[in-house]
Amino acid sequence: MSKFLNERYRKLESYTPGEQPKDTVLTKLNTNESPYPPGPKVLEAINSREAANLRLYSDPECAGLKETLAKQYGMTKNNIYVSNGSDDILNFAFMAFAGGRTEVLFPEISYGFYQVFADLYNLKYTKVPLKEDFSIDPKDYVCQNKMIVIANPNAPTGKALSLYEIEEIVRTNPENVVLIDEAYVDFGAESAVELVHKYENLLVVQTFSKSRSMAGARLGFAIASEGLIADLEKIKFSTNPYNVNRLTCAAGIAAIEENDYYRENCRKIVETRSYTAEKLVELGFKVVPSKANFLFTKCEKMDGGELYQKLREKGILIRHFDSEKISQYNRITIGTREEMDLLLGAIEEVIG
Structure with a gap:
């Protein structure tokens, strides 16, 4: 911060966007993007x-x-x-x-x-x-x-x-x-x-x-x-x-x-969301019912920040928030079925 910044903005806490990795090897499930390309x-x-x-x-x-x-x-x-x-x-x-x-x-x-x-x-x-x-x-x-x-x-x-x-x-x-x-x-x-x-x-x-x-x-x-x-x-x-x-x-x-192309993509995402939520519950997660293209979920066996970090080490990005009331939760973007199976497999290894 320079000395020239208006005092009005010096204490402003700016928005922190989800990580945009340069490494394309990572499976990116952290910023709620669509897993499907434009039509x-x-x-x-x-x-x-x-x-x-x-x-x-x-x-x-x-x-x-x-x-x-x-x-x-x-x-x-x-x-x-x-x-x-x-x-x-x-x-x-x-x-x-x-x-x-x-x-x-x-x-x-x-x-x-x-x-x-x-x-x-x-x-x-x-x-x-x-x-x-x-x-x-x-x-x-x-x-x-x-x-x-x-x-x-x-x-x-x-x-x-x-x-x-x-x-x-x-x-x-x-x-x-x-x-x-x-x-x-x-x-x-x-x-x-x-x-x-x-x-x-x-x-x-x-x-x-x-x-x-x-x-x-x-x-x-x-x-x-x-x-x-x-x-x-x-x-x-x-x-x-x-x-x-x-x-x-x-x-x-x-x-x-x-528009029909995108409606079909939404249908597939909703279907994959239900599948992923069911599998996470089977793994002992608490999953908040969602109407979005992501799931908000808590692992009962591991701290939210630790789960985020361990998945990142395996090349999978999800979103973790530091706010006290939700620090045990992570937000997981719904990707393709293949991406979600990769995530679920990594979670089994991490919490196993």
Whole structure:
């Protein structure tokens, strides 16, 4: 840290992303990426002709991508915002919709960026404890008169609220934005997108990083009332109008157009998730029921940090968190069946 850094940011604890190893020999089950490649239309869209056009700026309106998403979700393009990954949207939302007398409310155990953004903008916030089974109690978020941010399914637990519970939270906080982060919704949870037609304060955020196999492309989108989308656009055009590049836009359109391919991948991941959970239970693990593309699990025979380290020594990466309340747990991304069998075999050796 240099002496020139603004004092406001000197105590900021930045987000720690999952390890991205340079050694490709490792079996990577730590950052919830898809084990399957993008579909053929995406690969075709990112062609040499499109690459040659990288000398030109991308469309700051992302009109083609917005129209494609709007058609997919039964919206107009004025209900769609696209950005350089969903983290950018979360960043702008904390910037735009909280501050002053507007505090923020989010789960104590959830996506780590929520607290980082709240601290970054010096916001007042409350972290709400989860229930003993790691589920979110929707009653904690009803009639709060605060900006509310909920990942559904939640991370790193994988547990999800029902659409009815989400609607109660949105309905009872009409004067504040309710942001539902649906990064993992395609793996078994109910999306709140349909509620956008009823509530002007609902902001639904999704990503191409998980179910659409494009984590490296950095593409996220939000669906909301025209007013909220206009607010996000105002922030975007005040910072970086060209925040989605030409190749990513083309890939995003192609991915939506071959949605069946990704649905089938999600089906396979859900099937493998059930298989892996069953095998882990047989090995003596406690497994939290998941609606995401990962499992949150505790080994009853070994410390969570020790299990993480021993698996890493065997070339398998999972995600361990140091937070006291979840330090005995690890989050395991669902890969292919072959990858999960490799993991299970390594676990048997480690705990045997």
